[in-house]
Amino acid sequence: MPSTVPAPAVAPLARIVQGSGPGLLLAHGAGGSARDNWGPLLADLAAHRTVVAPDYPGSGDSPYEPGEPTLDEYADRLVAAADEEGLDTFDLAGFSLGAAVAVRIANRHPGRVRSLLLIAGVAGGSARQSTLTELMVGLRDRPAELADLMLTVVLGHSWVDALPADQLAALREGLRSPLPAGFPQQFRLAARTDVRAELASIAVPTLVVGAAEDMLVQPSQHRLLAEGIPGARFVELPSGHLPMVEALPQLREVVMEFVKG
Template identity: 85%
Template sequence: MPSTTTRFAPLARIVRGSGPGLLLAHGAAGSAAGNWGPLLPDLAAHRTVVAPDYPGSGDSPYEPGEPTLDEYADRLVAAADEEGLTDFDVAGYSLGAAVAVRIATRHPERVRSLLLVAGLAGGSARQSALSETMVRLRDRPAELADLMLTVVFGHSWVDALPADRLAELRQALNSPQPDGFPQQFRLAARTDVRAELASVAVPATVVGAAEDMLVQPAQHRLLAAGIPGARYVELPCGHLPMVEALPQLRDVVLDFLKPGS
């Protein structure tokens, strides 16, 4: 078992609820509250939720250098250790899905099950190029906002927005990105967990997003196809099902949390 002892400072985290443990991994340039916030009440009603922020996201301070997937996996498990969790389910969103897979393969004795939402598997030249492009546009916020509008959100959802809501969304996307934005998107560009999927030996639910143009549905399906016995559910949305398809996502999550699921 890899050691979770680390030279790094503990990660900031959200801790809520009671019962069996649930460890959450957020997406690149997201945060625990930003990515999982709409679902936290449901999750905390059934689990002791530990939701860390990666360095440079949420309440965790920026750290120089280039993080690795192993590092993120071990630091999240260290956060679970610090909160007294001996074993846990793991839910990962986007880049966090790859982190969740790596937790399951580096710490298999700790993980009970996986929930992977709009997840990154790796091996896509297009996705890697897109991640690198977003890093290059960080200092050109208007252009980055336009790109995010077209690839992060599903076209059906965006096209249905009233003009005032669309203007508000554009303004929100122009907000400064977190300090960890470049590190986390560069990590997404080089992440590849395909070779380890077959060794995942716990029940897994994979949630795809049919209109996802950031991490395309083919990536979600790779996760489901590679993990033995994985259940696959596809939602009619873009990369942010917690925004675009929250009721449907909640139903999947509550089913995942049922005893024996």
């Protein structure tokens, strides 16, 4: 039977549920949503798994909630979503902040997680990342400046430099879109998250996917996850922080190998 998770005194998280078969729980990144971060892979994943992909509060279809969330809260509420969808055990994939959420789930809910997939993940302990996060949150009401910063640090330079001028202009305009209400909370949580001390206790097969040109969550953070988890396998893709945008074919190949394995 699923482990008991205390019911939160708030509405359940909105989620995408697709497919059939063994469970796969997905944790998205800060400032993203289930569809933003996992959308390009959902159809492939759902062909092999029952996919449950919740939205954090203030992202996607989950309403904003005041206050500062904790990693424990995110972890428990994602597991509560898995419980509500009838998943006993599940494979668990996390992107960016979601990778740290996944590590916390594996430690707080032992026996539920069959395997881990961590993509461009936050490990913690980076003063540079904390400073960059504060800068990005501080620019949330200045969309043009925030868009230029995101273009510089979120997307890999090789991919951006190869864009034709019209596509680059469209990208810059797209980055000025309204931010999700939970953006500041989620980025502040990413800045203060540190799961390095928890990695050695992970006892399930783990695949860590790094992004070689990531300047938001630097590749050293991805390697910390791989080096800290016993027996973890490490694969690095030629992209910035968004391999689902910049290196989708390569990411799909790696992710499907994980799912089928």
